[in-house]
Amino acid sequence: MKLLNTSLGCLLIFALCFCGSVFAGRAAKDCIFNGTFTGLDDNCTRISGSILFGGSDAINTLYAKLAYVEEVNGCIQVTGTSYTRLDFFARLRSVTCTNTTLSVDFMVSNNSALERLGMPVLRVNRLGLTFNPKLCITTEESSRYTNVQRGAADNFTACQGRAGVLKECSSTPNGVNGGLPDDCELITGNLYVDGASNANITTKLQYVKEVYGRVYIRSTTLSNLTIPLLEKVYASEPTASTTLDPTINVASNMNFTKLSVPKINFMAKNDLSFLTSDASYVMDQDLCNQLSPFGNVMSNGTVCGRSCQD
Structure with a gap:
């Protein structure tokens, strides 16, 4: 976790210079x-x-x-x-x-x-x-x-899901496979994909269509991750927060190169819809095009799709 904090801190300095306040939270207005x-x-x-x-x-x-x-x-x-x-x-x-x-x-x-x-x-x-x-x-x-x-x-x-009543699940930080049971369709808070114990994470996420909070992919040994049916990430918080984290945050992974969310069609507007400081990550144009309408997409200090002034 020390590595995570260090890498995010370095990128924060860049983001503050490049795009203004990214993690400082939305000022009350x-x-x-x-x-x-x-x-x-x-x-x-x-x-x-x-x-x-x-x-x-x-x-x-x-x-x-x-x-x-x-x-x-x-x-x-x-x-x-x-x-x-x-x-x-x-x-x-x-x-x-x-x-x-x-x-x-x-x-x-x-x-x-x-x-x-x-x-x-x-x-x-x-x-x-x-x-x-x-x-x-x-x-x-x-x-x-x-x-x-x-x-x-x-x-x-x-609400109905693929096999009866919509299956709602909660994810836990640092949990094995996100702390998720099988067949989840709605994550009722943040989605956490953390640490090295994610051997079955692809199976756990195969039916997920909505995430009420944000998506965190941190300190994993994964090389890639596909959430094939994910459509909506609300980036919602039940209480006031002093920070405004990116909607999707990829940090401190050993060899993570690609995230795929082919069905995404809604993310709540944010300063950053996607952020990674992982040196291994290579931003592909498809993901950039998908996420840019909802906020800046930043990979290793480079913003694709829109400028900070948009």
């Missing part, structure tokens, strides 16, 4: 919602004002403007949209609605295409879920959302 997302400041962490989503706003605008929002001091309504997920709120932790005329703090209603909520760390006192015919709820969500109001005709639908 209070913003007022004035009714339009295009008029909302960038990099807000706290928004004051009630927010109504009606489906007319460009989804790319929502991902860009809401990526770092952790708190909303106001009421939220998502009504009549064609969104499949609300993962533009990947880092949202709390909603405080003081409007006493409303029965819920966060209302999600009449969204015909909505399949998943996609807000891994949100805790809200009163959540309304009505007339969203395709929506399912994971086991983790059902324990986190303790006060859900539904319409009389709304059924609770558990």
